[in-house]
Amino acid sequence: MESIHPIRGENKIMSDIRNPYLPYPVRIDKIVTETEDKNLKTFRFVFLNPEDEGRFAYTPGQFAELSIAGKGEIPIGIASSPTEKGFVTFTVNKVGQVTTYLHNMKEGEVMGIRGPLGNWYPWEKMEGKNVVIVGGGFAFTTLRSSIVYMLHPDNRSRFKDITVVYGARSPGMLLYKGELATWEQRDDIHMHITVDSTNDPNWKYNTGFVPTITEQKIKSADNAIAIVCGPPIMIKFTQPVLEKLGFPPERIILSLEMRMKCGIGICGRCNIGDQYVCKDGPVFSLAQLKQMPPEY
Amino acid sequence: MMNKTFKKDDWAKALEGLKDKFKVYVPVKEGDFHNFRLLGNGRKPNFEFQNTRLSPKSVILPQSERMFEYSLEESKEDAHIVKEVPKDFSPQAIVGIRPCDALAFDLVRINFDNPQFQDPWWVRRMESTTLVGFACNDPCSSCFCTSVGTGPFGERGLDALMVDLGDRYLVRSLTPKGETFLAKLEFGTEADDALIKKALSLAGEAEKKITSKVPTDRLRGKVVNELFNAPFWERVSFACINCGTCTFLCPTCWCFDIQDEVYRKEGDRIRNWDACMFPLFTLHGSGHNPRDKKLQRVRQRFMHKLKYYVDKYGNGPACVGCGRCVQHCPVNIDIREVFHLMNGT
Numbered sequence: 001m002e003s004i005h006p007i008r009g010e011n012k013i014m015s016d017i018r019n020p021y022l023p024y025p026v027r028i029d030k031i032v033t034e035t036e037d038k039n040l041k042t043f044r045f046v047f048l049n050p051e052d053e054g055r056f057a058y059t060p061g062q063f064a065e066l067s068i069a070g071k072g073e074i075p076i077g078i079a080s081s082p083t084e085k086g087f088v089t090f091t092v093n094k095v096g097q098v099t100t101y102l103h104n105m106k107e108g109e110v111m112g113i114r115g116p117l118g119n120w121y122p123w124e125k126m127e128g129k130n131v132v133i134v135g136g137g138f139a140f141t142t143l144r145s146s147i148v149y150m151l152h153p154d155n156r157s158r159f160k161d162i163t164v165v166y167g168a169r170s171p172g173m174l175l176y177k178g179e180l181a182t183w184e185q186r187d188d189i190h191m192h193i194t195v196d197s198t199n200d201p202n203w204k205y206n207t208g209f210v211p212t213i214t215e216q217k218i219k220s221a222d223n224a225i226a227i228v229c230g231p232p233i234m235i236k237f238t239q240p241v242l243e244k245l246g247f248p249p250e251r252i253i254l255s256l257e258m259r260m261k262c263g264i265g266i267c268g269r270c271n272i273g274d275q276y277v278c279k280d281g282p283v284f285s286l287a288q289l290k291q292m293p294p295e296y
Numbered sequence: 297m298m299n300k301t302f303k304k305d306d307w308a309k310a311l312e313g314l315k316d317k318f319k320v321y322v323p324v325k326e327g328d329f330h331n332f333r334l335l336g337n338g339r340k341p342n343f344e345f346q347n348t349r350l351s352p353k354s355v356i357l358p359q360s361e362r363m364f365e366y367s368l369e370e371s372k373e374d375a376h377i378v379k380e381v382p383k384d385f386s387p388q389a390i391v392g393i394r395p396c397d398a399l400a401f402d403l404v405r406i407n408f409d410n411p412q413f414q415d416p417w418w419v420r421r422m423e424s425t426t427l428v429g430f431a432c433n434d435p436c437s438s439c440f441c442t443s444v445g446t447g448p449f450g451e452r453g454l455d456a457l458m459v460d461l462g463d464r465y466l467v468r469s470l471t472p473k474g475e476t477f478l479a480k481l482e483f484g485t486e487a488d489d490a491l492i493k494k495a496l497s498l499a500g501e502a503e504k505k506i507t508s509k510v511p512t513d514r515l516r517g518k519v520v521n522e523l524f525n526a527p528f529w530e531r532v533s534f535a536c537i538n539c540g541t542c543t544f545l546c547p548t549c550w551c552f553d554i555q556d557e558v559y560r561k562e563g564d565r566i567r568n569w570d571a572c573m574f575p576l577f578t579l580h581g582s583g584h585n586p587r588d589k590k591l592q593r594v595r596q597r598f599m600h601k602l603k604y605y606v607d608k609y610g611n612g613p614a615c616v617g618c619g620r621c622v623q624h625c626p627v628n629i630d631i632r633e634v635f636h637l638m639n640g641t
Binding site for chain 1: 366375377408410413414415416551552553555567572579582584586604605607
């Protein structure tokens with residue numbers, strides 16, 4: 001009887017499965033301070049065990065838990081693109097205990113990352129379509145991942161026009177300034193950078209809130225899908241602009257944030273209705289969100 | 297299928313005799329109530345109870361559990377690297393679990409063990425655990441197990457079931473795991489048909505004693521946002537003091553928090569039971585809180601059990617009718633009333 005139905009735990013399948021709570025050890029390879037208020041830094045991580053990079057295969061739109069022994073874990077969107085090899089990057093806003101500690105860490109220090117977690121932007125549905133990206137503030141991270149991914153020579157032909165509206169409070173608050181300038185020069189992506197206001201006489205891009213610039217610059221929803229990522233107030237005012245342009249709710253894609261712990265749909269705190277933002281999201285279409293309780 | 301009987305005195309001795317082969321959790325009387333404790337250290341099992349104060353969920357999901365360890369000692373090669381800790385997954389048994397609490401393990405399984413992710417500790421502990429149920433001859437007035445998928449003699453989720461026949465227990469195996477367990481017990485004798493018949497008649501009597509009934513038939517068909525926006529939440533949540541008692545007592549409440557704790561240079565990552573009744577549960581780093589009001593938290597708890605779980609898994613509801621929350625809520629919030637309100641009868 002015992003051989004058919006072993007009750008000993010040791011010889012069971014679980015020992016073959018990697019513990020989903022266990023982070024991969026990484027080394028901080030590079031730290032870049034992104035914004036003039038010094039509250040946003042980009043961390044580049046290299047896996048201590050090279051084979052872990054392959055296990056961490058991700059798709060733009062996903063996130064991971066950054067794990068610091070003694071402090072805890074935080075869910076952060078992946079800012080690098082899977083087309084960039086040898087490292088992963090995250091841009092982190094200094095907010096709480098873990099992020100404050102992380103901001104004081106130095107290149108070379110060891111910590112952990114756990115993931116990739118969550119779903120991703122609907123890349124299959126986006127193929128052959130015009131892609132409109134609308135981002136605001138420091139929520140531009142997974143959008144940066146997406147842009148780098150789409151512009152990669154292997155992928156660019158899969159998408160039609162790529163148009164980006166990205167805004168921040170002031171020029172000094174924009175993320176990835178060097179890359180933004182490079183993308184501005186390219187003819188295979190239409191960039192519309194904007195700031196809420198500035199007294200910089202040399203500012204050569206737009207001035208105005210993201211919803212306004214979106215209304216001015218996006219001409220059509222034909223064969224287009226919109227990805228929107230930003231603070232709640234920006235999303236609230238961008239949504240009607242996109243709907244007026246003719247984007248149906250199925251083609252307005254949003255990425256949500258929520259307090260998380262496990263990141264794998266088990267610990268129970270990040271639900272909106274029957275959807276766990278960590279596992280069933282963080283990416284939802286507006287059509288999905290309209291069916292869900294407005295509790296986020 | 298094995299049917300054995302044990303004289304009551306022999307039953308305690310038989311369990312005692314298993315100690316080298318199994319970790320045996322039994323109901324133990326502590327002050328005015330019973331809880332599950334590991335047999336040993338002179339502890340005596342006591343089966344004179346309606347139900348234990350807490351369900352034995354902590355045997356599988358401990359209230360606090362060390363997940364990982366790490367060292368912050370810079371001189372160590374593996375400083376700051378989070379590592380697994382040794383854990384004991386040797387065979388264990390929970391003896392005397394009520395059918396409602398056994399159903400709870402069955403209901404929460406989908407959360408811890410699904411095609412996408414498996415909680416390694418929960419799954420391995422369940423694999424190594426034999427559940428020996430204890431049929432209820434005298435259900436409480438607040439019990440409503442027959443409305444939610446089991447009953448006082450319910451077998452769902454159990455490996456064996458014991459029935460109190462007055463001077464002795466009838467113990468019948470329900471799974472190979474239960475049979476293995478039963479085969480290891482001393483003192484048992486084969487049960488004859490008369491005893492089995494007696495147990496059956498007790499089952500019928502016990503079911504008749506369940507007077508609380510709740511409706512569940514229309515929960516799945518309800519539109520989620522209509523329930524979410526229903527006016528009754530104001531009244532249901534009015535008296536709640538967000539103490540969290542219901543969540544800690546509930547056999548199907550599984551939410552947990554993860555925290556790091558460090559002493560000098562050595563640290564642990566720990567998970568602790570948590571509850572949707574507490575505002576911190578959903579507080580964002582930014583200060584935003586999607587459930588900062590009491591009404592939202594009370595609604596979350598009931599919607600999760602009676603609607604979200606039902607919708608997500610085509611299962612449930614995630615309530616086993618044990619009645620603990622009904623008995624112990626300090627302000628008398630009654631989930632049976634919420635069933636009626638949500639189901640709309």
